[in-house]
Amino acid sequence: DIQLTQSPSSLSASVGDRVTITCRASQYISKYLNWYQHKPGKAPNLLIYGASSLQSAVPSRFSGSGFGTDFTLTISTLQPEDFATYYCQHSYSNPPWTFGQGTNVEIK
Amino acid sequence: EVQLVESGGSLVKPGGSLRLSCTASGFTFSNYYINWVRLAPGRGLEWVSSISNIGSYIYYADSVKGRFTISRDNAKNSLYLQMSSLRAEDTAVYYCARLQVGTTNKHFDLWGQGTLVTVSS
Numbered sequence: 001d002i003q004l005t006q007s008p009s010s011l012s013a014s015v016g017d018r019v020t021i022t023c024r025a026s027q028y029i030s031k032y033l034n035w036y037q038h039k040p041g042k043a044p045n046l047l048i049y050g051a052s053s054l055q056s057a058v059p060s061r062f063s064g065s066g067f068g069t070d071f072t073l074t075i076s077t078l079q080p081e082d083f084a085t086y087y088c089q090h091s092y093s094n095p096p097w098t099f100g101q102g103t104n105v106e107i108k
Numbered sequence: 109e110v111q112l113v114e115s116g117g118s119l120v121k122p123g124g125s126l127r128l129s130c131t132a133s134g135f136t137f138s139n140y141y142i143n144w145v146r147l148a149p150g151r152g153l154e155w156v157s158s159i160s161n162i163g164s165y166i167y168y169a170d171s172v173k174g175r176f177t178i179s180r181d182n183a184k185n186s187l188y189l190q191m192s193s194l195r196a197e198d199t200a201v202y203y204c205a206r207l208q209v210g211t212t213n214k215h216f217d218l219w220g221q222g223t224l225v226t227v228s229s
Binding site for chain 2: 030038046100102
């Protein structure tokens with residue numbers, strides 16, 4: 001099975017900061033990499049699909065990049081509503097479509 | 109409104125069984141693969157199971173294989189997860205999620221609000 005390793009597992013940042021989260025796959029997954037935001041008590045929310053495509057209605061401060069095994073989620077200017085946990089997930093080939101272990105973005 | 113709504117979560121004893129449901133509305137349910145994903149306390153999201161649009165293809169995570177059964181009834185716009193031989197580590201919020209398929213991507217674009225399963229004596 002394909003494993004995803006996210007880093008960091010948590011980070012503290014201030015409103016207005018630029019935030020970068022990385023996700024490394026244990027094998028080649030082309031561009032089959034998605035990013036989700038999750039807040040307690042709510043449904044996970046798709047941010048980026050296909051490594052770099054912005055989901056409809058998601059603010060443009062979110063962006064994704066990468067191909068193959070190394071991927072990045074960037075929040076250009078952190079807003080108060082962005083404090084949450086972020087997960088990468090691969091959807092390469094057939095399941096299991098594993099998630100990374102998550103990155104908790106906290107207020108500094 | 110386009111939505112997925114889970115139900116059926118409750119407190120169950122170890123070794124017990126439970127059936128979760130997920131009801132869809134606002135879209136053509138029979139056109140989509142649907143998945144179960146869970147979030148256990150202190151842990152991250154875990155993909156659990158997937159079923160194709162007419163149920164021809166079914167997949168399970170190793171952690172639930174042989175204990176959980178996914179099924180669907182397209183006439184009722186409903187997805188099910190039959191859970192048996194439940195363990196404490198199955199305690200989680202269970203979400204259903206719709207799979208959207210593009211030419212070079214697949215992603216979970218619609219999620220329910222989740223239903224809580226607690227396995228404890």
